[in-house]
Amino acid sequence: MTFLLASLRERRSTFVGAFVALCLGAALFTMSALILLSGGAGVPERYAAAPVVVHSGAADPATFLEAAPFAPADTERLARRLGALPGVRAAVPDRSFAAQALDGGRPVGEQRPGDRLGRGWSSAALAPYRLVSGRAPRQADEVVVDRSLGFATGRRITLLTASGPGAFTVSGTVGGPGYYVTDARAAQLAGGVRVIALRLDDPHPDPGTVAAVASAAGRAVDGTGRVLHGEEREALAAGADEEVRWIGGQVVTAMTALSAFVTVFVVSSAFAFTVARRRREFGLLRTVGASPRQVRRAVYGEGLAIGAVASGAGVLIGTLGAPGFGAVLVGTGFQPRGFAVEARPWVSALSFVVGVAVAFAGVWAASRRASRIGPMEALREAAVDDRPLPPVRRAIGLLCVALGVGAAIASAAVEPGDMITTALLTAAGLITGVALLMPALVPPLARLATRPLARRRGATGMLVRAWLLTAVRRTASTVAPVLATVAFTVLITANTETTAQAYERREAAAVRAEGTVVPDGTPGLTDAEVRRIDGSAILPTLIHGGPGRSPLKAIGVEPGPYAEVHGPVETVHGDLAAVSEPGTMAVSRSGLAALGASAGGAVPVTFEDGSTASLRIVAVVEDRHLPYGALLSRALVREHDPSALTSAVHRTGAPRAVSGGREISVEEYAGLADAEEDRLIRVFTVLLVAVSAGYTGIAVVSTSLMSTADRAGDLRVLRRSGASSRQLLGALAVETVLVVLIGTVTGMLAALPSLLGIRAGLSGTLGVAVPLVVPWAPVGVAVGATLLLALAATLLPARRVMRG
Incomplete structure (x- = not known):
């Protein structure tokens, strides 16, 4: 324990990256779990005053489309039987239809496709929406409207319905959304009925009364519909809201999975570099009698100590931040309005355990490597790290690359909905495989990258080349997070744009017209x-x-x-x-x-x-x-x-x-048809890029800081040997640029198989030529930000070292 505490104090700067990654990972996991386990948006407002409802059936969980409505004869029969139950004031068939007012020929209040705000007057009491002015509609050409529209009682307005515009008189206003006509007119304008809502004699019934009415209603419907009461009425939410929740769940799940992968990647990279730096230290421990098991336990202890503290902090941050994260998801369209995060203490406990488990997974390989260090390592003086790649690591790296290539090939044959999954599997396999093989790839890549420097005379080129080739694992540890940043950024953004272009091309190629008229508000x-x-x-x-x-x-x-x-x-x-x-x-x-x-x-x-x-x-x-x-x-x-x-x-x-309409080009319509879905996908893309780039940015800073600290002695020796601070800082800057260049190239190559597989799959499925679209702007931003972070984390500490 004393050794563990001393080790953590001495190397606290070394473990900052791992700590931050684990803390953020635990926070994101906690927030995601709380959001996924929270309920929906609650009982729809339009049924708030109906304690018991009879529903024709739940929306299909696979398509989120509404169930079939009641048959017309069943609607009338059920309404009569339910209305005659003890304690029931009225059974109201809730009929809805498309309706929108015009003011000066322009639609009032923009509506989404599929909105049906028209209802019979009896449905207004289910919310309940009370009259603010005027009276209920009595004639077929009378309507009660939302007072926020600004129409005065007695005014003649034009109301758009499916058949066309019609003249109506505003007989009254209510304090809620919708257009309310007579029940008879609603029956003419609306389709079938999916909900028959029960208003009770007692406006504020106790739970026992509601349960008794629900039980009686169940006997009355005799299996024709589902009786819902209490929180069960959340099932009345529109299928579109459930689809939004499903999409939000996919977003949160993908972010969490990506976070877990990158957290393990960052932690394992940090500890692998730490073990490489401490070979002499572990050799000395072996010399004085420490067994491989004790060395392994020491590394595990460091990792689990960091994991416990970081997970605890992350769980606290995640629990406090979950409501805010939920609000962000609602604002971006990934959760329906009214969604609220519910507190669950056991989720926090589980998140802590998962955080510690992730830390354990991250240090596993490093602990095994540390336990294999022999006593003779204590006698090593040279800093040259040219050891061959261990056979097990080489085999695992090749296997991961093979799995990634296999997933890329599978991308060309799976359904479009499964392509994102195979793309992420491809990226995870190739990034992990290339990162494991990086110590073997660094020497040839470094020689190729430094060839222009070798042709020039001067100490800078020679020094940079020597640094890259004599500290292979240090270079590989710095390249790995750059590789992950670029690969994920290229993969996620290019996949989004390529898919969008593919569907737009398919839609545009399928239509031969002068233009397309679409709804306008x-x-x-x-x-x-x-x-x-x-x-x-x-x-x-x-x-x-x-x-x-x-x-x-x-x-x-x-x-x-x-x-x-x-x-x-x-x-x-x-x-x-x-x-x-x-x-x-x-x-x-x-x-x-x-x-x-x-x-x-x-x-x-x-x-x-x-x-x-x-x-x-x-x-x-x-x-x-x-x-x-x-x-x-x-x-x-x-x-x-x-x-x-x-x-x-x-x-x-x-x-x-x-x-109420406007004309656009066929090509624009092809993109507009899935505009909302594309918007959600692009927001999803930004979130995934932010998560992956944020984590790998932490790794870039962490490994750069450790790399600079690792050669502090070398920099002081060079400084005392006559090298100027400017020369050394210039050499470090050139080395950092080359490392980022190597990581950028390998990252793009790691993402390429996945993108080619997706393009081939889309071309085969849609029957059109699909271009591979790589949005270079976000890729350039990611590379530029990575380079700036790496330069800052390398040059600022080095400058302080040389001044010391």
């Missing part, structure tokens, strides 16, 4: 506006197969204009033109599998109004030619989804001014 384009545009309109909807089948995204189109715009669509079976026949549809290959149907056969399909019909599959299309599960006639979709809004019109005729 509205949730979609109305039928009235679509009829004014010559081209192919896309009317999105959902269809539902039989029990246990996932919902499918479908579109309603006119087959003729659709084929004209999208060119001859290759079908695996049948003819796309046959979709114009009644009771038919076309599906993609994946859609056919999701429905559990066969080409040419008929399959029962439930629509958004809750009705069910049998549709015959007249065509099957390759997935890359039909990015939707199914394709139906526009008339069929409109018949069964009265609230559906057109998402885009590919214009082939003369341009037209469109209310």
Whole structure:
């Protein structure tokens, strides 16, 4: 113990990098675990005053699409039976539809695609939203609006719905979002009902009363729907919110996994360098009788001591910082609004254990290497480190490289959704393998890098070359974090941009039109506006197969204009033109599998109004030619989804001014179609680059500081031998630049196989030529920042040493 404390005090500057990395790793793990284990955004506000609800079914966990609505007959039957239960004041079928007011021809309040803010007046009480002024709507052309819109009672406004603009009179205002019409008008404008909410006689019921009503409701529905009460009502959150939570979970998980990998990388690099510096010390310990086991335990003790203190500090930081991190995720769109982090003491305890385990993993290899140092090392005077690479390390390094190359090859064959995983596996394998083999790679790379210096006369070139070649492990330990920084930056940023370019090219190549009209601040384009545009309109909807089948995204189109715009669509079976026949549809290959149907056969399909019909599959299309599960006639979709809004019109005729819409190029639409997803991916990219570059930046500073401290004696000798401070600092600067150059080149080469595999996979999957896009700006920033950190961590301590 005395030796351990003395060792830590003497080398506290040596272990700063490992301490900081472990502290940040424990903090990030704690925050991530708390966020992943926290609940959702709570009960949606629009059902806050409905203690018990009956839901048609949960959103599909694989697609995050809503379950099928109740059948129309079931809606009326359940509403009557539930409304007659003891303690129930009213059973309210919650009907929603797309609605947005116009003011001076411009939409009021920007809405997202898919927003349905229109409801029947009975639904206002479920929030509850109370009248602020005026009265409830009584006529079909009356509406109650949110007071924040600024419309006075009695004013005539234009309200956009799926069918087009209509004139309404504002009969009142409420203190919450939405447009509320009569229940009868809502039934005409809305599709099916997924939620029947119960208002109780007691406005503030106790838990026992709520449970009793829920039990009675369960008997009344008799398996037709799910009865939810209390916190169970969180399941009423929109599928889009659940998808956001899933994406956020993936982001946090990836950050944590990357953090764990880089933490082990930093800690192992720091301790490997430390062991290399202390060979004579460990040799002396062996000389005075220390056994290999005792040496190994000494190194473990140092690592675990640092791990315990760093993990404790990190857990404290993570626990206190989790709410703030959760707020950042909400602000960037990776968690839904209303999300809050829940405290869990056992998570902090687990994080501490994981932090210590990571420290143990980081010092494992270093402790084994230290235990193999023999007593004769105490007699070594030369600082030349030209020992051959141990066979075990060489074998493990080659195996990691082989695994990385194998993962890169697999990237060309896996599904697009799995490419990120294989890309990270490729990077982890190649970075680890190259780092392990770096002592063998440094001599040839150093000779190549210093060849221009060797041709010039002067002491600087000779000194730099000697430093690089006579301290191979020191050079390798400094190159490794630079390699990791560049490799992760190139991989993550290039993967993001290459994938985005691939999908944009696919979308642009698939459409032949003069331009594309898209919504402008509205949730979609109305039928009235679509009829004014010559081209192919896309009317999105959902269809539902039989029990246990996932919902499918479908579109309603006119087959003729659709084929004209999208060119001859290759079908695996049948003819796309046959979709114009009644009771038919076309599906993609994946859609056919999701429905559990066969080409040419008929399959029962439930629509958004809750009705069910049998549709015959007249065509099957390759997935890359039909990015939707199914394709139906526009008339069929409109018949069964009265609230559906057109998402885009590919214009082939003369341009037209469109209310609530704007025209963009086909290429811009290709990028706009996934704009929100691309934004999230780019934010995700920044977070991953920040995590990887931040950690490896710590390693760069740590190894540079240790490297300078390791040759403090050499610098003093050279200074007393006549070398000026300027010459020595210049030589150190040149050496640092060359080390960063070697790390940059090897990092780019380590990332290249993964990127080539991703490009090949995307080209094969999408059927278009995919360019390899490397955004050099962030790569340049990462390299420049790494170089500045390395220079500062090398030159500032060296200057202080030479002055001493």
